[in-house]
Amino acid sequence: MDKNSVSCEHLNLRQTAKFLKQHDRFVILTHTSVDGDALGSAYALYYGLREIGKSAMVLLADDIPPKYGYFATETVTFPTEGAVIVSVDLADKRLMGKYEEEFGDRVDLSIDHHISNTEYAARLLLDANAAAACEVVYELLEQMDVNINDMTAKALYTGLATDTGCFKYANVTAKTHLIAAQLYEYNIDAAEINRLMFDTKSKNLLDLERQVLQTAEYHFDNRCMLLAVTAEMQQQTGCSGTELDGIAVISRSLEGVLAGVTVKQTGEDVFKVSLRTYPPLSAAEICKRLGGGGHVAAAGATVHGTLSQVKESVLNAVAAVMEEADAGSSVN
Amino acid sequence: MDKNSVSCEHLNLRQTAKFLKQHDRFVILTHTSVDGDALGSAYALYYGLREIGKSAMVLLADDIPPKYGYFATETVTFPTEGAVIVSVDLADKRLMGKYEEEFGDRVDLSIDHHISNTEYAARLLLDANAAAACEVVYELLEQMDVNINDMTAKALYTGLATDTGCFKYANVTAKTHLIAAQLYEYNIDAAEINRLMFDTKSKNLLDLERQVLQTAEYHFDNRCMLLAVTAEMQQQTGCSGTELDGIAVISRSLEGVLAGVTVKQTGEDVFKVSLRTYPPLSAAEICKRLGGGGHVAAAGATVHGTLSQVKESVLNAVAAVMEEADAGSSVN
Numbered sequence: 169m170d171k172n173s174v175s176c177e178h179l180n181l182r183q184t185a186k187f188l189k190q191h192d193r194f195v196i197l198t199h200t201s202v203d204g205d206a207l208g209s210a211y212a213l214y215y216g217l218r219e220i221g222k223s224a225m226v227l228l229a230d231d232i233p234p235k236y237g238y239f240a241t242e243t244v245t246f247p248t249e250g251a252v253i254v255s256v257d258l259a260d261k262r263l264m265g266k267y268e269e270e271f272g273d274r275v276d277l278s279i280d281h282h283i284s285n286t287e288y289a290a291r292l293l294l295d296a297n298a299a300a301a302c303e304v305v306y307e308l309l310e311q312m313d314v315n316i317n318d319m320t321a322k323a324l325y326t327g328l329a330t331d332t333g334c335f336k337y338a339n340v341t342a343k344t345h346l347i348a349a350q351l352y353e354y355n356i357d358a359a360e361i362n363r364l365m366f367d368t369k370s371k372n373l374l375d376l377e378r379q380v381l382q383t384a385e386y387h388f389d390n391r392c393m394l395l396a397v398t399a400e401m402q403q404q405t406g407c408s409g410t411e412l413d414g415i416a417v418i419s420r421s422l423e424g425v426l427a428g429v430t431v432k433q434t435g436e437d438v439f440k441v442s443l444r445t446y447p448p449l450s451a452a453e454i455c456k457r458l459g460g461g462g463h464v465a466a467a468g469a470t471v472h473g474t475l476s477q478v479k480e481s482v483l484n485a486v487a488a489v490m491e492e493a494d495a496g497s498s499v500n
Numbered sequence: 501m502d503k504n505s506v507s508c509e510h511l512n513l514r515q516t517a518k519f520l521k522q523h524d525r526f527v528i529l530t531h532t533s534v535d536g537d538a539l540g541s542a543y544a545l546y547y548g549l550r551e552i553g554k555s556a557m558v559l560l561a562d563d564i565p566p567k568y569g570y571f572a573t574e575t576v577t578f579p580t581e582g583a584v585i586v587s588v589d590l591a592d593k594r595l596m597g598k599y600e601e602e603f604g605d606r607v608d609l610s611i612d613h614h615i616s617n618t619e620y621a622a623r624l625l626l627d628a629n630a631a632a633a634c635e636v637v638y639e640l641l642e643q644m645d646v647n648i649n650d651m652t653a654k655a656l657y658t659g660l661a662t663d664t665g666c667f668k669y670a671n672v673t674a675k676t677h678l679i680a681a682q683l684y685e686y687n688i689d690a691a692e693i694n695r696l697m698f699d700t701k702s703k704n705l706l707d708l709e710r711q712v713l714q715t716a717e718y719h720f721d722n723r724c725m726l727l728a729v730t731a732e733m734q735q736q737t738g739c740s741g742t743e744l745d746g747i748a749v750i751s752r753s754l755e756g757v758l759a760g761v762t763v764k765q766t767g768e769d770v771f772k773v774s775l776r777t778y779p780p781l782s783a784a785e786i787c788k789r790l791g792g793g794g795h796v797a798a799a800g801a802t803v804h805g806t807l808s809q810v811k812e813s814v815l816n817a818v819a820a821v822m823e824e825a826d827a828g829s830s831v832n
Contacts, residue, residue, distance in 0.1 A: 346681045
């Protein structure tokens with residue numbers, strides 16, 4: 169529909185519901201490196217629109233990881249010409265992957281929960297207080313008075329659970345739990361979903377974790393834990409990409425730790441550094457010194473050098489930001 | 501009050517509220533090896549009774565583990581003579597530890613969620629569908645129209661979260677989430693509670709986990725994972741008791757695993773075997789063959805012998821129950 173929109177109209181739930189009801193064919197897009205909330209919000213919207221007789225398809229730049237197969241499957245396809253383009257959980261059109269060129273400048277509606285949404289779409293339904301895009305989609309389906317079926321409920325629950333570490337993190341609100349309670353009214357088998365999402369590891373990943381724990385270094389009176397994932401470990405175990413996300417969680421699980429560092433080799437003399445911090449440290453500040461960036465509690469940078477050089481650079485950056493924090497606390 | 505009660509009167513919420521309001525001095529007991537729900541339900545009741553001007557004390561057979569210090573502290577003490585004795589989260593008087601002799605036969609009221617409650621008390625408020633004793637205490641405080649303060653809310657949330665693996669397990673219901681939503685209205689910092697409860701490990705425990713992962717054995721086409729915790733590992737890292745509970749979780753996290761086995765040395769040639777299973781296997785069935793028992797998904801046994809003898813016994817029991825399950829599924 170719209171093309172190269174220059175302004176982005178902010179819609180509320182009622183206006184968004186009205187917009188969706190006025191049209192009949194929808195293409196749903198989300199971000200690459202799909203996760204539970206990206207797939208959950210895309211498929212919940214897909215099932216919801218079909219419940220009210222609309223045509224809809226989910227268009228993914230990635231293959232669907234098999235573990236999401238209980239709600240996410242290949243959908244019908246149809247020509248996108250004339251269809252309404254909706255994105256979910258997509259803060260920036262650059263995260264569309266291979267679909268950016270075709271759809272980047274013609275998204276009709278973005279449904280999101282990222283405060284960093286770049287307003288690339290003609291219309292935006294944004295709730296930056298929502299823990300997951302699935303919270304926003306749930307409220308939208310409620311507003312549209314759409315029947316929620318078991319598949320919709322599974323998709324929504326998956327997004328809620330995965331974006332909150334199973335209701336563990338600071339983004340959870342009373343509303344998150346209220347929606348979860350509603351979803352328990354359907355046949356979702358939440359315990360099995362949670363087992364798949366949180367408690368299932370491949371033998372190779374368990375082996376990689378064992379190897380990574382052997383690299384553990386403790387610095388600055390145990391306020392910093394450092395783990396290394398070498399190229400050799402990744403080759404030997406066949407674990408890579410998002411499979412390794414859990415390693416950064418280990419690095420910040422040490423009692424009393426303020427900075428959890430994971431140094432992951434991505435090429436010869438190239439390492440991806442992941443920082444997880446607790447107050448008063450800022451992961452973003454540390455990574456800025458390494459040429460990277462991110463959020464206060466989680467940030468990253470790419471650093472060139474040998475493993476020991478990279479470790480030294482990171483520890484220097486951590487030390488500098490720790491000193492600033494110590495100085496700040498003694499001044500105040 | 502009562503002594504050697506022979507019959508146990510089942511009360512509903514309204515009757516229990518009335519009983520508590522009729523009395524003025526309360527001693528609150530719970531089970532040994534205290535966990536988040538034992539302490540949470542004990543302290544929530546304690547804070548609640550004090551809000552309505554009652555005298556109350558929590559009497560613990562264990563020291564309070566420091567990580568629960570944000571809501572569980574030493575309470576005032578007073579002579580127990582003439583006080584009403586209330587137990588929470590205590591299925592059997594034999595779990596009272598050092599207080600069994602003094603209070604085992606004079607509990608006036610048991611507030612519980614274990615279907616296995618042995619009716620040792622004169623009165624019983626039981627909700628076997630509640631995920632945590634804290635669910636029952638929350639409903640009781642609501643029924644009594646007691647003001648819930650921030651400490652009460654922290655105690656209740658802790659019990660809810662810890663007994664459900666942070667809302668992950670099959671015992672969670674819509675009600676669990678509804679109560680959690682209510683508790684978010686107070687100043688509880690749930691994310692910090694969850695970090696303390698779920699994402700904080702000592703350096704020694706991380707080291708023990710590393711050593712335990714090195715013992716990993718895979719059997720029966722990876723349908724069984726076996727981990728060993730030797731006495732030497734426990735001595736070297738100083739980790740023991742409930743600190744080791746997380747190891748059993750690792751043993752069942754392998755993709756496709758049906759039986760996760762942890763073999764923990766408790767003496768010379770004595771091992772505590774922990775079984776975690778998924779359908780169609782029954783942990784209780786496997787442990788029965790080893791002289792132990794438990795639930796369908798989690799059970800245990802104490803087995804004598806060297807580590808390799810114990811492993812062999814356990815694997816034989818797993819194999820036998822697997823064969824039965826396979827035979828059962830081919831018949832059906």
